[in-house]
Amino acid sequence: MTLALGCIADDYTGASDLANTLTRAGLRTVQTIGVPADDLALPEVDAVVVSLKSRSIEAGLAVSRSRAAETWLRGRGARHVLFKICSTFDSTDAGNIGPVMDALRADCGEAGVLVTPAFPETGRTVYQGNLFVAAVPLNESPLKDHPLNPMHDSNLVRVLARQSKTQVGLVDLATVTRGADAVRARLAELSGKGIGAAIIDAVFDRDLETIGLVAAEHRLSVGASGMGLGLARALVSTGKVKSTAAGGKAGAAVGGPAACLAGSCSQATLQQIARAEAVMPVLHLDPDRIFAGREESERALAWAKPRLTGGPVLIASSATPEAVAAVQARHGRDAVGHAIEQAMADIAEGLVQAGVRRLIVAGGETSGAVVDRLRIPGFLVGVEIAAGVPVLRAVGAEAGDMVLALKSGNFGGPEFFSDALRLMR
Numbered sequence: 126m127t128l129a130l131g132c133i134a135d136d137y138t139g140a141s142d143l144a145n146t147l148t149r150a151g152l153r154t155v156q157t158i159g160v161p162a163d164d165l166a167l168p169e170v171d172a173v174v175v176s177l178k179s180r181s182i183e184a185g186l187a188v189s190r191s192r193a194a195e196t197w198l199r200g201r202g203a204r205h206v207l208f209k210i211c212s213t214f215d216s217t218d219a220g221n222i223g224p225v226m227d228a229l230r231a232d233c234g235e236a237g238v239l240v241t242p243a244f245p246e247t248g249r250t251v252y253q254g255n256l257f258v259a260a261v262p263l264n265e266s267p268l269k270d271h272p273l274n275p276m277h278d279s280n281l282v283r284v285l286a287r288q289s290k291t292q293v294g295l296v297d298l299a300t301v302t303r304g305a306d307a308v309r310a311r312l313a314e315l316s317g318k319g320i321g322a323a324i325i326d327a328v329f330d331r332d333l334e335t336i337g338l339v340a341a342e343h344r345l346s347v348g349a350s351g352m353g354l355g356l357a358r359a360l361v362s363t364g365k366v367k368s369t370a371a372g373g374k375a376g377a378a379v380g381g382p383a384a385c386l387a388g389s390c391s392q393a394t395l396q397q398i399a400r401a402e403a404v405m406p407v408l409h410l411d412p413d414r415i416f417a418g419r420e421e422s423e424r425a426l427a428w429a430k431p432r433l434t435g436g437p438v439l440i441a442s443s444a445t446p447e448a449v450a451a452v453q454a455r456h457g458r459d460a461v462g463h464a465i466e467q468a469m470a471d472i473a474e475g476l477v478q479a480g481v482r483r484l485i486v487a488g489g490e491t492s493g494a495v496v497d498r499l500r501i502p503g504f505l506v507g508v509e510i511a512a513g514v515p516v517l518r519a520v521g522a523e524a525g526d527m528v529l530a531l532k533s534g535n536f537g538g539p540e541f542f543s544d545a546l547r548l549m550r
């Protein structure tokens with residue numbers, strides 16, 4: 126297998142979002158959980174997305190895990206590696222986007238790295254280096270209240286400069302609009318001044334296509350699914366990859382009980398849970414009781430099991446920003462986040478033992494905890510449920526045949542859970 130594109134994603138939902146985008150753009154793609162073991166049977170593919178859970182861990186650990194993934198990908202022939210970050214640039218001043226970018230850049234000797242979280246299909250655009258989420262700047266969007274990495278600055282040149290050892294420049298929209306040669310010239314100008322990374326503006330998919338053409342000539346890029354779109358289209362348009370129709374490897378129906386778990390506290394997920402209340406039983410977990418011990422997850426399983434034969438159920442820890450802030454004040458932000466993620470993993474494990482083979486998880490950290498506990502080594506990409514969220518078919522899972530959807534907190538329409546269940550057979 127010689128990879129046309131190697132990708133390292135800093136969370137599992139983001140990885141499935143990227144794998145979905147690459148598949149729709151014609152690349153045969155597989156998503157692995159961590160660096161694949163040598164004995165994991167992978168199909169012939171153009172791109173591998175290695176999923177890490179490295180967005181909110183200590184920066185040094187994020188760097189070493191990303192480097193291990195890079196070594197594996199380059200060892201399989203990937204000339205270009207995309208470091209997939211969140212389209213809302215989720216990170217803190219301590220990292221991890223800057224430190225990982227710096228390390229990967231040093232490893233491959235890249236003079237100038239293009240960086241953009243733009244993903245217009247989901248309303249993420251970048252103008253003059255400022256990230257917009259739909260109509261508002263990042264710092265006015267719901268991301269200002271994120272439970273783990275609240276975003277308070279929409280100017281990504283500043284945000285990345287606080288995290289990175291290199292200077293950060295800007296390639297503005299006017300340059301992108303003039304085409305690939307103008308972008309090449311601007312990047313060369315910045316690199317010539319020793320500026321090692323540039324936030325690049327993008328508002329429409331055509332901007333990403335221009336960016337992809339230039340990025341693909343380099344060894345490293347940093348971005349969200351929009352950067353993946355640009356790179357994939359460039360690989361196809363320059364004949365480096367023969368486009369494969371995205372049929373969606375859904376495979377045979379797995380059937381059996383279905384369940385949904387929500388640990389995301391995003392506005393989108395809160396609305397989706399409210400809508401789900403009309404069509405399925407919903408259990409709201411108590412974060413204080415989760416913090417106190419395992420009884421709360423046992424209560425959730427005892428509640429869910431008898432209901433599974435009647436149809437899907439939803440178990441949610443999700444809460445409003447005020448409630449999240451209150452529980453964090455009582456127990457500490459990281460401790461409460463970790464406790465809830467582990468409770469969700471306990472519940473997922475119990476549900477799968479009870480026969481669930483169709484599982485929807487909302488939230489990147491939550492998905493990471495669940496997928497790790499279920500020991501699923503990889504996924505094939507099936508049909509698209511909503512922008513950035515495909516049906517995933519587990520490969521090599523201990524529980525056997527399973528389909529999952531890992532929903533990024535902010536993605537999906539109001540009826541997401543019903544939309545997903547309709548497509549997860």
Ligand SMILES: Nc1ncnc2c1ncn2[C@@H]1O[C@H](COP(=O)(O)OP(=O)(O)OP(=O)(O)O)[C@@H](O)[C@H]1O
Binds near residue numbers: 390449462463464533
């Ligand atoms: N009621 C709650 N109070 C405090 N923290 C919570 C609560 N419910 C969930 N959490 C924690 O909030 C974090 C949510 O992060 P997660 O990545 O799962 O969602 P997200 O950030 O919305 O999704 P994404 O990363 O895909 O955008 C997790 O650490 C989770 O355990």
Ligand SMILES: O=C(O)[C@@H](O)C(=O)CO
Binds near residue numbers: 140244
């Ligand atoms: O880019 C995004 O917004 C998502 O793929 C994601 O990474 C959310 O965790």
